[in-house]
Amino acid sequence: MTNKHPRLRSHIRRRKDGSVRVYWFYDMRPEDKPDIPLGHDYDAALVKWDELHNHKPRIAGTLQEAFEQWEREVLPSYENAGTRRTYGQSLRKLKPVFGGSQWADVELSDLKGYLKHRTAKRQGNLEMSLLSVIWNWARGEGMTNLHWPAAGMERSRWKNKEKARKFEVTDALFEAVYAEAEPMLRDCMDLSTATAMRLTDCRTIALPKGDSLPLRASKTGKEGDFDLSLSKVLPDLIARRRALAKAPHTMLLSMPNGKPVTESMLRGAYDRARAGAALKAKQADEHEFASQIRAMFLRDCRKRAADLAGDDQAASDLLQHPDVAFTRKHYRTRATTLKPVR
Numbered sequence: 288m289t290n291k292h293p294r295l296r297s298h299i300r301r302r303k304d305g306s307v308r309v310y311w312f313y314d315m316r317p318e319d320k321p322d323i324p325l326g327h328d329y330d331a332a333l334v335k336w337d338e339l340h341n342h343k344p345r346i347a348g349t350l351q352e353a354f355e356q357w358e359r360e361v362l363p364s365y366e367n368a369g370t371r372r373t374y375g376q377s378l379r380k381l382k383p384v385f386g387g388s389q390w391a392d393v394e395l396s397d398l399k400g401y402l403k404h405r406t407a408k409r410q411g412n413l414e415m416s417l418l419s420v421i422w423n424w425a426r427g428e429g430m431t432n433l434h435w436p437a438a439g440m441e442r443s444r445w446k447n448k449e450k451a452r453k454f455e456v457t458d459a460l461f462e463a464v465y466a467e468a469e470p471m472l473r474d475c476m477d478l479s480t481a482t483a484m485r486l487t488d489c490r491t492i493a494l495p496k497g498d499s500l501p502l503r504a505s506k507t508g509k510e511g512d513f514d515l516s517l518s519k520v521l522p523d524l525i526a527r528r529r530a531l532a533k534a535p536h537t538m539l540l541s542m543p544n545g546k547p548v549t550e551s552m553l554r555g556a557y558d559r560a561r562a563g564a565a566l567k568a569k570q571a572d573e574h575e576f577a578s579q580i581r582a583m584f585l586r587d588c589r590k591r592a593a594d595l596a597g598d599d600q601a602a603s604d605l606l607q608h609p610d611v612a613f614t615r616k617h618y619r620t621r622a623t624t625l626k627p628v629r
Contacts (some may be wrong), residue, residue: 295336296322301504303550310429313339313348321391326429350393351386353377353425361424369487383420389433398437399445404608408447412416415446453620456591459576460583467563470554471542474527476588477520478540482513483592486585490548494528494539509607530629557585 294314301307312322317339323339325332328441335352358378365371384401398415405411415437422435439446465476478489487505495501500513500521515521525539534545542548561580568577589606593614596602603614 292333292336292340294340295332296323311336324429324431348389350421350425351382351392351427352387353421353430354382354386357421357424358427367487370506373413374417377410377417380410380414381418382444390425390433393436395436395440395445402445402447403445409449412446412449416596449581449619454582454587454590455594455621456583456587460579461536461588461591463564463568463576463580464557464560464583465619467567468560469556471540471548472553472560474524475548475553475585477524479585479588480592480595481520482519483589483596483602485589490538490540490550490553492539493537495525500539502523504607507607511607553585590618594621 294317296312296314298310298312299307300310308327309329310327310625311325311329313325313336315322323333323335326552335348339348358375362371362374362378365374377611385397388397389503398418402408402411402415404412419435419437422431425431462482465473468476475486475489478484478492479486482500482502484492484502485504485506487503491505492500492502495515498515500515502511502513503509504511513521515525526535528539528541531541531543531545534541534547536545536547538547540548542552561583565577568574568580593602593606596605599611599615599619603611606614606618608614
């Protein structure tokens with residue numbers, strides 16, 4: 288404790304690897320309360336000390352402190368723009384509810400109460416997952432020494448129950464939309480159903496130089512290499528792209544004018560193709576088929592790729608999943624054909 292910074296305390300701790308680290312705390316003994324952790328960075332600790340000691344807006348010692356620092360330091364480090372956007376949206380939901388709470392005040396019942404009152408049930412689960420990530424990160428930063436309130440509760444099913452989306456992209460559905468699609472969208476549908484790539488990877492994968500198509504998944508970082516000689520659609524797609532000499536970019540997918548394909552371009556093209564296919568089905572009095580077309584998303588092409596794979600293991604490998612059980616639950620959801628025994 289120093290005269291220059293009253294109530295600023297330090298604790299020296301030896302870590303498992305033998306190194307020594309100094310942690311800073313705001314002394315709460317005069318109030319007979321636990322000390323408030325200020326982290327191990329001295330300069331950052333002084334900023335938090337100033338907030339507390341000089342009665343500035345109070346965030347030190349609360350989850351809001353972790354939210355703001357994680358958003359400032361960690362969120363920009365995610366390479367995938369979709370991940371950054373999704374995490375940002377989740378954080379905006381979490382801040383008003385948990386931001387002002389002290390770490391010790393957040394219990395499992397609070398997490399379950401949040402999920403119970405969250406209208407978007409699956410999104411609520413994702414928000415809890417992000418809160419867990421930030422909580423454990425904050426522990427590493429010395430903001431709290433408390434464990435995540437739901438630690439060890441994975442099998443208790445405390446989160447909202449989720450159901451896998453059961454939707455089969457049949458040949459008829461795929462061909463109906465494909466027939467209405469512009470060339471760029473057709474290329475994307477071919478690429479996605481042949482490789483099971485996520486749409487972000489379809490847009491950003493580079494034009495290959497040789498006879499294989501290397502992939503580094505933007506979401507997981509996993510790598511794969513597709514043998515183009517085994518595909519019926521990819522060699523023609525790549526030949527068309529190589530013939531587009533005026534394209535100034537290196538992406539495999541391209542607009543006819545040479546511009547790279549953006550997310551909004553892809554979404555707009557698919558919306559138009561799907562609407563056109565649904566209208567044709569409606570005009571042919573195939574109202575149920577039109578409804579199925581409207582329910583189909585472009586990302587379902589990845590699911591179609593899983594269904595086209597020979598078996599569950601082949602589908603899991605194609606999707607780059609950690610285990611076959613995950614593939615069966617979320618992608619290979621069509622009913623198993625059973626053979627009567629007599």
